[in-house]
Amino acid sequence: MADEVEYEALPSNAGFGVNMLAGALAGITEHAVMFPVDSIKTRMQVFATSPAAVYTGVGNAFTRISSTEGIRTLWRGVSSVILGAGPAHAVHFGTYEAVKELAGANETGNHWVAISLAGASATIASDALMNPFDVIKQRMQVHKSEFRSVFTCARVVYHKEGLNAFYVSYPTTLTMTVPFTAVQFTVYEELKKLLNPSGAYSPTTHMIAGGLAGGVAAGVTTPLDVAKTLLQTRGSSADLEIRNTKGMVDAFRIIWQRDGLKGFARGLSPRVMTFMPSNALCWLSYEFFKAAIRE
Template sequence: MEFWPEFLASSWGREFVAGGFGGIAGVVSGYPLDTLRIRQQQSNAGSAFGILRNVISTEGPAALYRGMCAPLASVTVQNAMVFQIYAVLSRAFDSSVSSKDPPSYKGVALGGFGTGALQSLLLTPVELVKIRLQLQNNSYAKLHEADSHKGPISVAKRIFKAEGLRGMYRGLTITVLRDAPSHCFYFWTYEYMREQLHPGCRKSGQESVKTMLVSGGLAGVASWVCCYPLDVIKTRLQAQSLSPLPKYTGIVDCFRKSVKEEGYRVLWRGLGTAVARAFVVNGAIFSAYEMALRCLFNNGSIQTETAI
C-alpha cells in the first residue's frame, strides 16, 4: 500500500497535526529523564539514580513532570514548524534532486542546520521556563514562598516583569549554537539509518515501526552527543536569575568558571541520562510523526510489516 513520505506531504494542516503528535509523544515519554538531566547539569548532586531516589522520596513522582506544561503547550507548533521548515530547506539547499525522489543527504544536513537555527527562536523562552521549574524543589518553595513559581505562566510573568523581553530570550545565542549543528546530525542520522535498516524506504516510505524507533533513537543520540557541552552551558545560563547578581556574565565566562570550579568533566555531566532520554524520546517522535502521516494520507491505513 502506498504511503506518502514527509517530502511528498502537500498540506500544512497534515504536517502540523503529524508534528504535534510526534512532539507530544516525545515530551510525555522522556520528560522524567529530562528533569534528571537538568538537575545533574546544574549542580554536583550525584548520579541520576541517586537524584531519582531523592526526588521521589522528598518531592514525590509528580516532581519529575514539573514544568511539563510549558513544552507540552508549545510542542505542536514547535514540531510542526521543525518538520515543515526541514521539508522546505532540505529541498532548497539541493534543488538538483527530483521532486519525486527524497532529499539528498547534503540537503538533509543543510536543511537540518537551518531548521535548528530557526526553531531556537521559539524554543528559547520555553526551555527557560521549563528549566526554572525543574530546578525548583519543595524545600526552596517553603523557604522562599514569595519567590516560588506556581506554574509556567507564573514563571514567564515573573521573568518578563523583572527582566523584560530580553530576559525571556536569555540563552538564545547558546541555543542557536547548540541546535543548528545538532539538528544537522539529527536529520542526517535519521535518514541515513532508516535507509541502512530498510533499503529503499526513503523513497517508498514503507519502513517498519521498528525501523522508525531505532533510526529515530539513534538520531537523537547523535544530536545530543555532538552538542552536549553547549547544553550544559545553556542550562547554567538559563537557570540563574538576576537577583542576586548572576554568577555568569556570558557563554565564555560560564565555560571558564564551570571548568575552573568543577573540571572538564562538568561539561559531560548527565550525558548518560541525556542519551537514554534521547533514544526513547526521538524514537517516539519519529514513529508518532510517520504513523500520523500514514493515517492522514492513507485514510487511517498503516503498514503492519514488522521486520527491519
C-alpha cells in the same frame, strides 16, 4: 493489502500543513513521555549551592527526588513543554520538509548536505519559538523552585529580569541545536536508507534510526547543553557570579573553572537516555501522523 498504508511510498510533497501538524503531534508525544528524565538532567547540570541538590547519577537523583519531594516533582514544568512543543515542532518539521524539497533532497541519490541544511534551517525557526518555554520549564524544574504555574513563572521572570531572560540562551541554543539537528537528521536519513532500502512500511526502522540518531547528536552537543542550562537557570541561582552570567563565553568559563573538563559532561547520561527513546518515539510518531493525516 491494497488498503495498507505504506509510509515511505507516500508523496513527499503532501503539503506544509500536513508536515506541521504531524510534527506538532510528534513533538508533544516525545517531550511528555520523557519529561521526568529531562527534569533529572536539568538538576544534574545546575551548579547547586546546597548539598541536597547535588546528585551522583540518574538513579540517585530519581530516588532522592521521589522520596524527599514526591514523584510529581519530576513532572513540574511539563505544561510549558506541552504549550511550546506543539507549535515549535510544527514549525520545525514543516520547515524541514519544505527546505528538503527545495534543496532537492527528495530526489534519488545521496543528499546529506541538503538534509543537513534542512535540519539546521528547521532548528533556527523552531528554537526562536521554543526558547522562552524552555527557560520557563527549567526554572520550574530546579531544586526548590518557587514556581508551580507556567504563567506565574513567565510573569515573575519578565518582571524581575526582562525579556532578555527568555533569550539570553538563544545564541547558545542555536550553537548547540543547529549541529544537533544536522547530525540527527543526517544520521536518521542515512540509517533509514541502510536499514530499509526498499522504503516499505517499517516502524521498527523509524524507531532504530531515530533512537540512534538522537543518542549520537545528544552526546556530541552535551557541553553546549550544560552552558545553556546555566544561562537559563541563572536567575534562580543564589550564586552571584552565575546570576551575572552574560552569555555562552561566561558560561563556559564558569564551568571550566569550577568543574574542569568533566563539567562539560554534566547530565550526559540522562541526556542520552532522554534523546534515544524520545527521538525514536518522535520519528515513529511523526511518520505515523504524517501518513495518517495524508490518508
